[in-house]
Each structure stands twice: as C-alpha cells, then as structure tokens.
Amino acid sequence: MKMQNFKYEGSGLNRFFGPLEAKIMEILWNNAEEMTIKDVQQKLDKEAKANNFNTVMTVMNRLVDKGVLQKKAVARSSQYKPVVTREAFMETQSKELTLDLIEEFGSLAVTHMVDALDKVDPGLLDQLEQKIKEMKKDR
Known part of the structure; x- marks a missing residue:
C-alpha cells in the first residue's frame, strides 16, 4: 500500500496522514485488539479535546478506503484494526x-x-x- 500524499514538512506519521488520522492510527496500533469508533473516540477524548463521533467515523472510514484499516461488521457496530503493524x-x-x-x-x-x-x-x-x-x- 503506497500512500499518495507525502508531506516533507511533517514528521513521523504526520508525513503520511492528517493530524486526526495519525492519532487514530497510533491508538489502533497501540491497542492489541480491534476497536469500535466509540472506543477510538473515547481514547481521543482522553488525550485532547472532544472529537465528534461522526468526524471520527468519517476519518476511520477514509482510512479503510486508503487501505490502512480493516473494517468488520460485528452485531450492530463495526470493528476496526490496522492492516499492518x-x-x-x-x-x-x-x-x-x-x-x-x-x-x-x-x-x-x-x-x-x-x-x-x-x-x-x-x-x-x-x-x-x-x-x-x-x-x-x-x-
């Protein structure tokens, strides 16, 4: 999976992702298990200001579209996990x-x-x- 946008002025994951995308990926990589949007939102809220559920959902689904997250339907929600470490x-x-x-x-x-x-x-x-x-x- 080749990321299309590389930012020279960034550092670390921010060279490949937007700020919220990078935070979400870090949370998912640091967690051993699959997570729901709500799980990720709660972790984000502990780190900084509140993030709207719909915003987190949109960003996570874009990460699925980019091929860096997998999404699996479980009951009435979806579980997300990184495709690679x-x-x-x-x-x-x-x-x-x-x-x-x-x-x-x-x-x-x-x-x-x-x-x-x-x-x-x-x-x-x-x-x-x-x-x-x-x-x-x-x-």
Missing part, C-alpha cells in the same frame, strides 16, 4: 519513498543519502558498506 507500515513507506527518489533523481538521490548518513549517524555508513558487500556476494 506500525513497523511494517513505516518500512513499506520508507522503501516506496526511497524508490521514488531514486527513480526521479537517480544517482543524485543516492549521493545525498550517503552524505546524510555520515551527518546523521556515522555507524550507518558501516551498515551500508556491509549491505553492499552482501548484495555483491549474492550476485
């Missing part, structure tokens, strides 16, 4: 973003990524070197 979601999105950057900018993107490794964490450069060696050996 937070870690798997971030893994997929970072991979898609990297591929998009390399497709669009080619070697420039790779060069900038390598330059950034040294600035962010010099140990990452060693990990990259090891990964390259492994890939070459497997060819």
Whole structure:
C-alpha cells in the first residue's frame, strides 16, 4: 500500500496522514485488539479535546478506503484494526519513498543519502558498506 500524499514538512506519521488520522492510527496500533469508533473516540477524548463521533467515523472510514484499516461488521457496530503493524507500515513507506527518489533523481538521490548518513549517524555508513558487500556476494 503506497500512500499518495507525502508531506516533507511533517514528521513521523504526520508525513503520511492528517493530524486526526495519525492519532487514530497510533491508538489502533497501540491497542492489541480491534476497536469500535466509540472506543477510538473515547481514547481521543482522553488525550485532547472532544472529537465528534461522526468526524471520527468519517476519518476511520477514509482510512479503510486508503487501505490502512480493516473494517468488520460485528452485531450492530463495526470493528476496526490496522492492516499492518506500525513497523511494517513505516518500512513499506520508507522503501516506496526511497524508490521514488531514486527513480526521479537517480544517482543524485543516492549521493545525498550517503552524505546524510555520515551527518546523521556515522555507524550507518558501516551498515551500508556491509549491505553492499552482501548484495555483491549474492550476485
């Protein structure tokens, strides 16, 4: 599942989701079980200002449409759960973003990524070197 809108100015989940979407996804990822709209609304209300039930319902159903939530009818309500874990979601999105950057900018993107490794964490450069060696050996 590739998210269509990536926001450079955001951070974490806010790069992929709107503010309320990100909060809802965090709640669902942090909860071990499926949740109803009302369950999510109550958790949101504990964290911040009150959110209208219809607003939460609309946002959760949009997340279903985007393919990040599953919806299951149970009795007279619906249960929601994430399609993948937070870690798997971030893994997929970072991979898609990297591929998009390399497709669009080619070697420039790779060069900038390598330059950034040294600035962010010099140990990452060693990990990259090891990964390259492994890939070459497997060819």
